[in-house]
Amino acid sequence: MHATTVAIDLAKDVFELAMADASGRVIRRERLSRSHFGLFVETLPTCRIVMEACGGAHHWARRFQAVGHQVVLLPGQYVRPYRRRNKTDRADCLALLEAAKNREILPVAIKTPQSQAILGLHRVRSQWMATRTARINALRGLLREYGVSLPGGAVAGLRVVAAAIDAEAVPPVLRPALHALLAEIRALEARILELEQQLESLSRQSPAILRLRKVSGIGLLTSTALVSSAGSADAFRNGRHLASWLGLTPREYSSGSARRLGSISKRGDVYVRMLLVHGARAALNRAKQLAKAGHVLTKLQRWALDLESRAGHNKATVGLANKLARIAWACWKFERDFIGDCVRVT
Numbered sequence: 001m002h003a004t005t006v007a008i009d010l011a012k013d014v015f016e017l018a019m020a021d022a023s024g025r026v027i028r029r030e031r032l033s034r035s036h037f038g039l040f041v042e043t044l045p046t047c048r049i050v051m052e053a054c055g056g057a058h059h060w061a062r063r064f065q066a067v068g069h070q071v072v073l074l075p076g077q078y079v080r081p082y083r084r085r086n087k088t089d090r091a092d093c094l095a096l097l098e099a100a101k102n103r104e105i106l107p108v109a110i111k112t113p114q115s116q117a118i119l120g121l122h123r124v125r126s127q128w129m130a131t132r133t134a135r136i137n138a139l140r141g142l143l144r145e146y147g148v149s150l151p152g153g154a155v156a157g158l159r160v161v162a163a164a165i166d167a168e169a170v171p172p173v174l175r176p177a178l179h180a181l182l183a184e185i186r187a188l189e190a191r192i193l194e195l196e197q198q199l200e201s202l203s204r205q206s207p208a209i210l211r212l213r214k215v216s217g218i219g220l221l222t223s224t225a226l227v228s229s230a231g232s233a234d235a236f237r238n239g240r241h242l243a244s245w246l247g248l249t250p251r252e253y254s255s256g257s258a259r260r261l262g263s264i265s266k267r268g269d270v271y272v273r274m275l276l277v278h279g280a281r282a283a284l285n286r287a288k289q290l291a292k293a294g295h296v297l298t299k300l301q302r303w304a305l306d307l308e309s310r311a312g313h314n315k316a317t318v319g320l321a322n323k324l325a326r327i328a329w330a331c332w333k334f335e336r337d338f339i340g341d342c343v344r345v346t
Contacts, residue, residue, distance in 0.1 A: 071110065
């Protein structure tokens with residue numbers, strides 16, 4: 001009997017498959033090594049393949065789509081409740097088959113190789129930034145042991161660190177190691193700058209990224225990460241859906257007529273949410289500077305400052321990040337530019 005749905009539990013070396021007919025009954029199981037897995041699935045009659053959106057899933061999804069299969073990637077956190085009793089590969093496949101029947105579970109958009117490459121560049125940059133921060137902190141701590149204090153902030157501190165290392169209070173035996181730390185920091189900064197230039201070049205090839213960069217508070221990093229992570233604006237029903245996917249909407253615990261809203265859910269892509277919040281904080285600070293200088297503010301800036309006066313700086317920052325996510329979806333979905341106060345057709 002022909003299998004209409006194939007559930008695959010992905011792994012590094014051993015892959016579990018459960019093949020079900022149109023009624024959902026499992027008619028065949030396979031447990032394959034990595035060397036046999038790809039060829040086996042590609043030679044199956046055209047069917048619907050269901051997998052969790054985990055490491056390697058997008059690669060296999062693209063490969064199976066290329067031979068005509070319909071591929072569905074489901075969020076792992078929504079598949080987990082369908083797993084009964086113990087956690088095994090067979091149980092995971094059954095959970096995938098059950099979750100695939102629920103039309104309320106929206107599938108994950110399959111990423112292109114280009115999108116995954118851009119996200120890979122972001123991950124490398126984050127690692128280098130973390131290493132740079134660790135090296136700067138190490139320099140600060142070692143110099144402080146000898147009474148040498150660097151100014152606050154990475155830029156100000158690095159501006160005087162070379163002279164601080166050669167201060168008389170620092171033992172000569174330690175100075176070569178400190179200079180080596182400084183050289184490592186400089187090398188990391190050069191690599192980070194080169195990577196950002198690469199992202200700049202890639203952003204010019206995407207109209208969606210260029211359009212999002214026109215929104216206040218959304219720059220190179222946020223736009224490239226958002227477009228690459230979300231995949232397509234069509235994957236979201238509206239701007240609130242995108243904001244919810246990023247974890248920028250309130251948690252809710254309601255029953256009957258009682259509705260309780262809490263802090264933001266913090267679900268979804270942590271990295272993109274962090275970039276949006278940082279961008280919103282910069283946009284809010286800029287609005288405060290312009291207001292203090294007596295400049296005319298945009299409607300968005302006035303809204304952000306009014307929210308800050310009522311809810312405080314931190315809540316206003318997150319609220320503005322939520323609004324930026326909705327504006328970004330509108331610009332992306334309808335292919336329109338954001339001009340100060342509105343989304344306008346170009």
